[in-house]
Amino acid sequence: MxxxxxxxxxxxxxxxxxxxxxxxxxxxxxxxxxxxxxxxxxxxxxxxxxxxxxxxxxxxxxxxxxxxxxxxxxxxxxxxxxxxxxxxxxxxxxxxxxxxxxxxxxxxxxxxxxxxxxxxxxxxxxxxxxxxxxxxxxxxxxxxxxxxxxxxxxxxxxxxxxxxxxxxxxxxxxxxxxxxxxxxxxxxxxxxxxxxxxxxxxxxxxxxxxxxxxxxxxxxxxxxxxxxxxxxxxxxxxxxxxxxxxxxxxxxxxxxxxxxxxxxxxxxxxxxxxxxxxxxxxxxxxxxxxxxxxxxxxxxxxxxxxxxxxxxxxxxxxxxxxxxxxxxxxxxxxxxxxxxxxxxxxxxxxxxxxxxxxxxxxxxxxxxxxxxxxxxxAVWPPAGTRPQAWTLDTRARAGAVSDLALTTQAPARQAPGATLTVTAPIACPAGWNPQAPACAQTANGLRFDGPALARDTELTGHPLLDLWVRVTDPEQNVYAYLEDVAPDGTSTQVTDGRLKVSLRAMHKPPYDFLGLPWHRSLESDAQPVLDDQPVRLQFDLLPLSHLFKAGHRWRLVVTGSDPRERQPATAGARLSVLSDAAHPSRLTLPVTTPAGTP
Incomplete structure (x- = not known):
């Protein structure tokens, strides 16, 4: 059969x-x-x-x-x-x-x-x-x-x-x-x-x-x-x-x-x-x-x-x-x-x-x-998987928030935040499908690009995001998308994660949560954010197993709205990503070398 x-x-x-x-x-x-x-x-x-x-x-x-x-x-x-x-x-x-x-x-x-x-x-x-x-x-x-x-x-x-x-x-x-x-x-x-x-x-x-x-x-x-x-x-x-x-x-x-x-x-x-x-x-x-x-x-x-x-x-x-x-x-x-x-x-x-x-x-x-x-x-993530940390560099390379970087260097001692004005999400005309180019939120967020890869690189496991932000909406929803960007600039969404800033409190999970950040999210845990107060968000992106080809790059997109959202975001709110020595924002990727790979 x-x-x-x-x-x-x-x-x-x-x-x-x-x-x-x-x-x-x-x-x-x-x-x-x-x-x-x-x-x-x-x-x-x-x-x-x-x-x-x-x-x-x-x-x-x-x-x-x-x-x-x-x-x-x-x-x-x-x-x-x-x-x-x-x-x-x-x-x-x-x-x-x-x-x-x-x-x-x-x-x-x-x-x-x-x-x-x-x-x-x-x-x-x-x-x-x-x-x-x-x-x-x-x-x-x-x-x-x-x-x-x-x-x-x-x-x-x-x-x-x-x-x-x-x-x-x-x-x-x-x-x-x-x-x-x-x-x-x-x-x-x-x-x-x-x-x-x-x-x-x-x-x-x-x-x-x-x-x-x-x-x-x-x-x-x-x-x-x-x-x-x-x-x-x-x-x-x-x-x-x-x-x-x-x-x-x-x-x-x-x-x-x-x-x-x-x-x-x-x-x-x-x-x-x-x-x-x-x-x-x-x-x-x-x-x-x-x-x-x-x-x-x-x-x-x-x-x-x-x-x-x-x-x-x-x-x-x-x-x-x-x-x-x-x-x-x-x-x-x-x-x-x-x-x-x-x-x-x-x-x-x-x-x-x-x-x-x-x-x-x-x-x-x-x-x-x-x-x-x-x-x-026999195990998950598979043997040969190791975490690789990437710093979010909020200093725009070309003077625009759409041209930010992921780097393996330590964050700068001081750096300006990258700020986004939250707008309505880019709609998915045929319903949510991460494979559909029309559903990509690339143009609706802060884009952090890694360097072009020198060789094929496999990511298998759970990406983690440690993100410092300032928000003007005390209940701001924060979304993160990992994309595969081809040499010609076209991008494909690979995975995504999300967290409401007021439910950022971390707790020990009551069951095996794969070692990932767990948010208890009880009513007593809610902590609305005061205007301009830096807050730390730690959350995972959904698991993936994806081969990024040589010459491609990975991109992190951070936004404040999503087409799946059932309670619309506050339009006009400001979302700033911080990344300096006092507020180090990092993306950790599960780089996998399969057994037998040189």
């Missing part, structure tokens, strides 16, 4: 993984070991296609409090009839089964294809969503987690089930997959989830700023009526009744906007919901479940740090992690379904395909030649 594109992308991993993935014996594998392939993006010879057909049945599942949840059940079939042979069950806690346009290229969308390999695949609309009844109180609240426990155990008890269950999802359904484990259903054995939040506050209000390209799934009454009805409701009578109940759903944008701090109380849901809705709050329960976890994400996704943090905080759970050159829940040139297949085969069918003997981290180096782009590592 692979695509020509994924085979080309992953060819360099073949030799690396050959020894690690060759099993000593597998009862389900063919005897000809040469016919077996199991490595990232490729899987064949271990799990034969058993059926050429599958059938889908939709029903209403009744929860313990009587709410009816719409459920699609896809089973292997022969001559149009579902087989009686029991198989493991894979299921997703969805918001609109069969309607997920943002996931049309993802393994999540393709998962029902695994029915032909001997799985039952189930999609369940969460209460208050899709064709299900009920109302959504929160977004991944404890009621949804309780529903997920009931669904998991019911699926395990069906005659067409072996009793072993896996959960999958991406984005909001990736969050939902982790929340299943927080209730520790005995039948749950494995989770395949991507692009989710470990901490909802850090995922949705990263840096204390409500600036995300998405705020959660909201649909109108008319949109709800477009959901597929369950079998037997061809008149859509039940679907209409369910949609009527959805009118009382908690509005998510209002929920997020009403909780500016990590400990904010929401009257809309009657809890401190950033904590209630975070999978990380229930870390101990997920750890006790011992469920196997496969995390996947993309270098162009806002939640990629969240996946790495989740991985780090579950050391006792069997784990794997993959990050590719992908947008949110989209992997059109990679057979991610093959990854899900071999992972679930191992944990739900006992197939000895070597998936768990590989190094746990698999990642793609953006811009690297195809033969060297995919890497694997």
């Amino acid at each position: 692979s695509t020509p594109a994924s085979r080309a992308l992953l060819a360099p991993l073949a030799a690396l993984l050959l020894a690690a993935t060759a099993p000593a014996h597998s009862q389900t594998a063919p005897t000809d070991s040469a016919a077996r392939v199991s490595r990232p993006g490729e899987y064949s010879g271990y799990s034969p296609r058993l059926y050429t057909e599958s059938v889908r049945q939709s029903i209403y599942f009744r929860t313990r409090d009587g709410v009816r949840l719409a459920m699609d059940i896809t089973r292997p079939a022969v001559n149009g009839k579902a087989v009686d042979t029991p198989y493991p069950v894979l299921w997703q806690h969805a918001v609109a089964r069969r309607i997920a346009p943002d996931q049309r290229f993802s393994a999540v969308r393709q998962m029902p294809e695994l029915a032909q390999y001997g799985y039952v695949v189930v999609e369940v609309d969460r209460r208050g969503a899709g064709s299900s009844f009920g109302t959504r109180r929160g977004y991944h609240d404890r009621t949804e987690a309780r529903d997920a426990y009931d669904v998991t155990e019911w699926l395990a008890a069906q005659p067409w089930s072996t009793g072993k269950v896996g959960v999958y999802g991406c984005s909001n359904t990736g969050d939902a997959a982790l929340h299943v484990a927080t209730r520790m259903p005995p039948a749950l054995k494995a989770i395949f989830a991507g692009c989710f939040s470990w901490s909802k506050y850090d995922g949705f209000l990263r840096g204390g700023i409500f600036a995300n390209w998405g705020a959660g799934v909201e649909r109108t009454f008319d949109e709800d009526l477009k959901n597929p009805p369950v079998d037997g409701d061809e008149s859509r009578t039940l679907l209409r009744q369910a949609a009527e109940e959805h009118r009382d759903n908690t509005p998510l944008a209002a929920l997020w906007r009403g909780m500016p701090y990590r400990d904010s109380w929401s009257d809309l849901v009657g809890s401190r919901f950033w904590l209630e809705g975070s999978a990380g709050t229930y870390r101990d329960a997920i750890a006790r479940s011992k469920v196997a976890l496969y995390v996947f994400g993309g270098w162009y996704d806002d939640f990629r740090r969240e996946g790495l943090v989740a991985y780090a905080n579950l050391p006792g759970n069997p784990r794997k992690l993959m990050i590719g050159p992908w947008l949110h829940c989209r992997n059109p040139d990679f057979a991610l379904l093959a990854e899900a297949h071999r992972f679930f085969d191992h944990w739900l069918k006992g197939v000895d395909n070597g998936v768990m003997r590989e190094p746990p981290y698999t990642y793609h180096v953006v811009n690297a030649v195809p033969a060297q782009a995919w890497r694997q590592s």
Whole structure:
């Protein structure tokens, strides 16, 4: 199970993984070991296609409090009839089964294809969503987690089930997959989830700023009526009744906007919901479940740090992690379904395909030649990574704030600050996409350029920014973008970071935060900035793995507004970057020398 594109992308991993993935014996594998392939993006010879057909049945599942949840059940079939042979069950806690346009290229969308390999695949609309009844109180609240426990155990008890269950999802359904484990259903054995939040506050209000390209799934009454009805409701009578109940759903944008701090109380849901809705709050329960976890994400996704943090905080759970050159829940040139297949085969069918003997981290180096782009590592950041500090030089080389520098020299004893007047951000016409030139904020900020690189240089890990600023807005939002600048001057955004100046206070994190700066962001931590008071901001930029080519340079852009911002910046405010002996501003980059590189 692979695509020509994924085979080309992953060819360099073949030799690396050959020894690690060759099993000593597998009862389900063919005897000809040469016919077996199991490595990232490729899987064949271990799990034969058993059926050429599958059938889908939709029903209403009744929860313990009587709410009816719409459920699609896809089973292997022969001559149009579902087989009686029991198989493991894979299921997703969805918001609109069969309607997920943002996931049309993802393994999540393709998962029902695994029915032909001997799985039952189930999609369940969460209460208050899709064709299900009920109302959504929160977004991944404890009621949804309780529903997920009931669904998991019911699926395990069906005659067409072996009793072993896996959960999958991406984005909001990736969050939902982790929340299943927080209730520790005995039948749950494995989770395949991507692009989710470990901490909802850090995922949705990263840096204390409500600036995300998405705020959660909201649909109108008319949109709800477009959901597929369950079998037997061809008149859509039940679907209409369910949609009527959805009118009382908690509005998510209002929920997020009403909780500016990590400990904010929401009257809309009657809890401190950033904590209630975070999978990380229930870390101990997920750890006790011992469920196997496969995390996947993309270098162009806002939640990629969240996946790495989740991985780090579950050391006792069997784990794997993959990050590719992908947008949110989209992997059109990679057979991610093959990854899900071999992972679930191992944990739900006992197939000895070597998936768990590989190094746990698999990642793609953006811009690297195809033969060297995919890497694997036992640790994160990978061995050979060292921090390299760059001083922000605020003395304009050509007398303009758009012509500043990054230097390896110590900051000057005295230097003028570089000042920016905050304006509206440069809009992204087609929605936030860091790859799109139209979304770049280069012309809207202070630009600090490094020298042209003498050789190809890889950055893999977490850039850190230690920034001294003066602001006139006591609640100023500060954004930083790292760009790859070509010799002809064109630039590509690589990663970004952000922090609200009033939430700059640093604290020790309550869990493994990868050694990165952590801001507790409680209401009591808020410290609005007095006019012209120098303040120090320490924050990370989202992780990256990017090869800067010889002749290119890296550029840091510092701004006071962002196109994802849901609460517009104060136009006309002034943001000054300071960098002198008393206020040393530095960018630290994770320079990586892969093993075997001269």
